[in-house]
Amino acid sequence: MRNAQYANRSDGGFDQAAQRFVGGFAGLDIGAPEGDRTGYWSPPANDNRPMTGFFASLSPAAQEAALAYLGEEPNIGDPAFAPRPGSFMQTFSGRKFWPLDPRADEVHIEDIAHALSMQCRYGGHALRFYSVAEHSVLMARTFANLDLALWALLHDAAEAYVADVPRPLKRFLPGYKEAENKVMAAICDRFGLPREMPERVKYADECILADEIRQAMVKMAWHEEHATPLGVTLQFWDPERACEEFLLEFWNLSDRMDRSVG
Numbered sequence: 182m183r184n185a186q187y188a189n190r191s192d193g194g195f196d197q198a199a200q201r202f203v204g205g206f207a208g209l210d211i212g213a214p215e216g217d218r219t220g221y222w223s224p225p226a227n228d229n230r231p232m233t234g235f236f237a238s239l240s241p242a243a244q245e246a247a248l249a250y251l252g253e254e255p256n257i258g259d260p261a262f263a264p265r266p267g268s269f270m271q272t273f274s275g276r277k278f279w280p281l282d283p284r285a286d287e288v289h290i291e292d293i294a295h296a297l298s299m300q301c302r303y304g305g306h307a308l309r310f311y312s313v314a315e316h317s318v319l320m321a322r323t324f325a326n327l328d329l330a331l332w333a334l335l336h337d338a339a340e341a342y343v344a345d346v347p348r349p350l351k352r353f354l355p356g357y358k359e360a361e362n363k364v365m366a367a368i369c370d371r372f373g374l375p376r377e378m379p380e381r382v383k384y385a386d387e388c389i390l391a392d393e394i395r396q397a398m399v400k401m402a403w404h405e406e407h408a409t410p411l412g413v414t415l416q417f418w419d420p421e422r423a424c425e426e427f428l429l430e431f432w433n434l435s436d437r438m439d440r441s442v443g
Contacts, residue, residue: 270342272296280342280360283367290431293368296341298424304347307397311415313337313345314423316393318430319413320385327441331434332374332382334427339364385411 267281273295278287297314301307321334337345339361351357369376391410397417398404418426 278342280364283342283364285367285370288368288371290372290428293335293338293341294424294427294431297337298418298420298427300340300345302345302393303398304345307393308399309397309417310419311393311397311417312420312423313340314420314427315416315418316389318423318426319415320382320389320411321430321434323385323411323413324381327434327438328374329379329381331372331431331438332379333385334430334434335368335372335374336378336382336386338368389413 265279265282267279269277269279272278272289272292274289274292276287276289276292278292294314297317298312300313302311302313302316317334317337320336321330324330324333342364343357343361346354346357366376368374387407388409388411391404391407392413393415394404394407395410396415
């Protein structure tokens with residue numbers, strides 16, 4: 182099942198961040214199975230520490246002792262851990278994520294939803310706050326096909342970890358596109374999507390520009406280059422609403438996909 186990674190947990194309580202996150206949706210019907218919204222929260226792994234090489238050969242008790250001793254930077258300078266390129270970033274949920282070494286099991290939908298809901302499109306130069314999360318939801322809701330809708334919802338998900346860089350700058354940043362592609366590949370693997378963006382999603386992403394620049398930007402001559410709108414109406418949700426709508430759409434699509442193959 183596509184929702185397997187969000188199955189109900191039996192491993193005890195959540196940390197404070199999880200409690201605040203889930204508590205923020207109290208009273209909302211967001212489509213979780215049997216009303217159990219906490220079942221979708223995947224609690225942080227043990228600092229995302231890779232268990233390879235010498236470390237993997239240790240007994241469980243020795244591994245626990247090593248993890249307790251190593252502290253904040255276990256994978257730097259210790260032969261028990263395979264070094265990872267670059268540095269980690271702390272995510273909204275209190276996890277570690279290495280943008281230069283992305284791994285599917287370190288991708289979490291609550292981190293994506295929160296980060297995208299806090300980022301304004303067009304480098305912040307819109308007339309009103311208009312988030313990447315809202316952009317993604319509006320695109321997803323134009324597709325009847327569930328697989329295309331999920332790809333549309335997550336098409337900018339890598340920006341949760343590498344930020345939304347304006348197009349005129351992005352292509353001149355060495356290494357950015359490679360890093361973005363690697364993160365997107367990990368996201369696709371996490372949520373069961375093909376790594377190649379469908380052409381219809383690419384086309385929708387181009388068309389929605391016509392809607393956005395006419396509704397959220399000061400009018401300029403170059404807007405005429407984008408004459409085929411997708412036909413959406415921007416809502417200008419605040420970050421909290423955008424996050425809720427993004428998660429609602431994700432859970433709704435995932436649930437419908439599960440039922441369609443069940």
